[in-house]
Amino acid sequence: MADTHQGDTRRDFLYVATTAVGAVGAACVAWPFIDQMNPAADVLALASIEFDTSTVTEGMAVTVKWRGKPVFVRHRTPEEIEEARAVPLSDLRDPQTDGARALKPEQLIVVGVCTHLGCVPLGQKPSDPRGDYGGWFCPCHGSHYDTSGRIRKGPAPLNLAVPEYEYISDSVVRIG
Amino acid sequence: MAAKFENPIVRWIDHRLPIFSFMHHEMHEYPTPKNLNYWWNFGSLAGIALVIMLVSGITLAMHYTPHVDHAFNSVERIMRDVNYGWLIRYIHMNGASFFFIVVYIHIFRGMYYGSYKAPRELLWMLGVVIMLLMMATAFMGYVLPWGQMSFWGATVITNLFSAIPLVGESIVTWLWGGFAVDNATLNRFFSLHFLLPFVIVGVVVLHLVALHRFGSNNPLGIDVKGPKDQIPFHPYYTVKDAYGLGVFLIAFAAVVFFAPNFFGEPDNYIPADPLVTPAHIVPEWYFLPFYAVLRSIPDKLGGVLAMFGAIAVLFVLPWLDRSPVRSGQFRPIFKIFFWILLIDVVALTYFGGKPAEGWYVTGSRFATAYYFIHFLVILPLLSVFETPRQLPKSISEPVTGGGAGFAGATAAPREKV
Numbered sequence: 001m002a003d004t005h006q007g008d009t010r011r012d013f014l015y016v017a018t019t020a021v022g023a024v025g026a027a028c029v030a031w032p033f034i035d036q037m038n039p040a041a042d043v044l045a046l047a048s049i050e051f052d053t054s055t056v057t058e059g060m061a062v063t064v065k066w067r068g069k070p071v072f073v074r075h076r077t078p079e080e081i082e083e084a085r086a087v088p089l090s091d092l093r094d095p096q097t098d099g100a101r102a103l104k105p106e107q108l109i110v111v112g113v114c115t116h117l118g119c120v121p122l123g124q125k126p127s128d129p130r131g132d133y134g135g136w137f138c139p140c141h142g143s144h145y146d147t148s149g150r151i152r153k154g155p156a157p158l159n160l161a162v163p164e165y166e167y168i169s170d171s172v173v174r175i176g
Numbered sequence: 177m178a179a180k181f182e183n184p185i186v187r188w189i190d191h192r193l194p195i196f197s198f199m200h201h202e203m204h205e206y207p208t209p210k211n212l213n214y215w216w217n218f219g220s221l222a223g224i225a226l227v228i229m230l231v232s233g234i235t236l237a238m239h240y241t242p243h244v245d246h247a248f249n250s251v252e253r254i255m256r257d258v259n260y261g262w263l264i265r266y267i268h269m270n271g272a273s274f275f276f277i278v279v280y281i282h283i284f285r286g287m288y289y290g291s292y293k294a295p296r297e298l299l300w301m302l303g304v305v306i307m308l309l310m311m312a313t314a315f316m317g318y319v320l321p322w323g324q325m326s327f328w329g330a331t332v333i334t335n336l337f338s339a340i341p342l343v344g345e346s347i348v349t350w351l352w353g354g355f356a357v358d359n360a361t362l363n364r365f366f367s368l369h370f371l372l373p374f375v376i377v378g379v380v381v382l383h384l385v386a387l388h389r390f391g392s393n394n395p396l397g398i399d400v401k402g403p404k405d406q407i408p409f410h411p412y413y414t415v416k417d418a419y420g421l422g423v424f425l426i427a428f429a430a431v432v433f434f435a436p437n438f439f440g441e442p443d444n445y446i447p448a449d450p451l452v453t454p455a456h457i458v459p460e461w462y463f464l465p466f467y468a469v470l471r472s473i474p475d476k477l478g479g480v481l482a483m484f485g486a487i488a489v490l491f492v493l494p495w496l497d498r499s500p501v502r503s504g505q506f507r508p509i510f511k512i513f514f515w516i517l518l519i520d521v522v523a524l525t526y527f528g529g530k531p532a533e534g535w536y537v538t539g540s541r542f543a544t545a546y547y548f549i550h551f552l553v554i555l556p557l558l559s560v561f562e563t564p565r566q567l568p569k570s571i572s573e574p575v576t577g578g579g580a581g582f583a584g585a586t587a588a589p590r591e592k593v
Contacts, residue, residue: 032260033235040239041257 048176050168053107061124063112066175070112070120071163072136076147081105083134084148091152094159098148101162109173110149111163114138116156121145136160202388207406208413209394211571215289216392217420218282223380224421225275230373232268233317240320242366244359247322248447266436272314273439274428276462279307287493288514290502291393297494299386304490306379313372314460316365319357323444324454330357330365332457336470339480356450396574397503398567405571456531464528465521471532472544482544489551496551498559506565510558517550 049066053073056062061074076084084098102108114121116138122128123136123145131137131144133152138145143154150159165175181187181196190196239258241250254261283303286292292300319330334351338344353360391400400406407413431438439461443454459467469486473479489496504511520543527540568574 032263033231035259036235036261036264037238038259040253040259040261042253043257 048174050172050174052172054171056107058106063124064175066111066163071175072108072110072112072124072149072160074108074124076106076108080134080147084146084150087146087148087150093151094157096148096150096159101148101150101159103165103167107173108147108149109163109165109175110160112136112160114140114143114156115151115158115160116141116143116154121160203414204408204410206388206409207391207400207403208409209392209400209405209571210407210412211394211396211575212392212413212416213395214416214420215281215285215395217417218278218285219387220417221278221420221424222275222282224424225271225278226373226376226380228271229268229275230377232264232271233370233373235264236268237370240366242320242363244322244362244448247320247362251321263432266432270428270431270436270439272317273460273462274424274431275310276314278424279310280462283307283490284518286393287517288504289393289395290397290497290499290504292494293497293502294494295390296386296393299383299389300494301491302379302383302386304487306376306383307490308487309372309376309379311463313369313376314462316369316372318460319362319365320369321444322362322448324446324448324452325441325444325457327357327448327450328453328457329459330361333459334361336480336483339477341477358450393502394571395503395505396568396571397501397506398571401570401572458529461525461529464526465524466528468524468528468540469544469547471528472537472540482548486544486547489548493551493555497555499562499564501564501567506567507558507562508565509562510555513550513554513558517547520546520550 047067049064051064051073053075056073056075058075059077061072063070063072065071081098087098089095089097098105101110112120112124117140119138119140121136121138121143123130129137129139131153133144133146135145135147135149135152137143138154138156141155143156144152145156145160146152148159149162151157163175165173168174181190186196236254239250239254239261241247251265254265256262258264286300286303315329315333319326334348334357337351338348340347349355351361352358353364391406394400441458446454458464466483466486470479470483473482499507499510501507504514523543524540524547527536527543530536
């Protein structure tokens, strides 16, 4: 009867081994079908853009499209820069100095997507409302951003994101 | 239906929605003849092939663009840019071929063992409906990459309907949504190619309901005489089906990874050009027998009728073969003609892939004639003139040598031959 017991153990082992191999196989098959929904090679190839900032003169703002989203490029006036620098960090919900947000102080480059629920804030056109702090105002749920794109009032938790970018010449910037 | 479940949540649900009882009854304890051989694997394999096609197809539809200007490039994008797109497309392309291989074996198994005979006539006819739907789906799917073969295949096959007297031309214009195969055609083919597989799923469900009404036929072709002739589906046939699935997947993976374009036509990697027809048009291999029938008749309407007739004759097969004996094992003359028919269909496949000239035309005419003679003349005559061999008394008898019991324990005394 000891043999019967041994037989049971062997059978259990076979069950577990078969199930394990089956599970690994199923996972290997499942992965390509999951991964196909990730960004494809041609989408990734368009993940960075170049932009000539000399086309944006003082006081002017331009919106460019990067990875399907708007990027705000604003040539700030000295007053706007001063205003952004004067804010004490303790007043900020998401504390960040203005210097940490712009490689060149006069050119502010931020992703134009409200950190609340993804709307595009107003403030690029001269006729747009710019909110209580002279930066941008999101019409969806009333978030106010300052001249550094930092959140000051309203439901958004974070500052407008600064994309990864570098100057590849005096005026041309590569975003992404 | 007296399944007892230990898990209280399963029990709670099952009391209100007896889905677990249903599955236990139909997939676990479902009594199945104990003598099924490996040819009975191909039913479940066909079901799995359908699932493979649905999963890979829905995935491809996430990346495909049904427009004449973008279709070809969107398929190339799937091959080059989409993560694992090459794999998913090759699975879908070759999955179609393997689906037909499995289904054709399934059909010939049914023919050899007489699975179409009473009381399984509707089961058989539903199977023929599934095959027709598969053909329509496969044809429209082949159009979607919008290569040269796609375009000219679509042109030739839709033009079949122009053979219909009086209204033919109007029907073809209606099918096209224009005066040639064009964007409207591509769009509707994509829509229908997406829809029809789900219709197939529906007919497969009916096929299974009809199957479970009387249970599977078996290699002896005799009715089960009781529980002693049967074993529960699980684990006996789940394991047997799983083993067959493993073998199937090895063959399938071998083609997908090492010869993915084996079944394909190089011309379909040339974008569709409505102004230039390729020198030699052939349909996919699984259509070749029927294509050979079409071309063997030197008359437009006649060819089309013969081609559809070659499938239609299968619908009435249960009434052409009147022999009361199901299994070919006990029909010495039928058995010979079964193999001749199989060779004949292989020959039609061969002729269908050759240019329609010279000896190939003669050959395909003989093969076409024989195909219809088999069903319309030989089978009805055999039903009358053939003397079948002695049938065993039960499924257990040939194994136990005695009566219908296990090891002859309950068998009546009987002389052994």
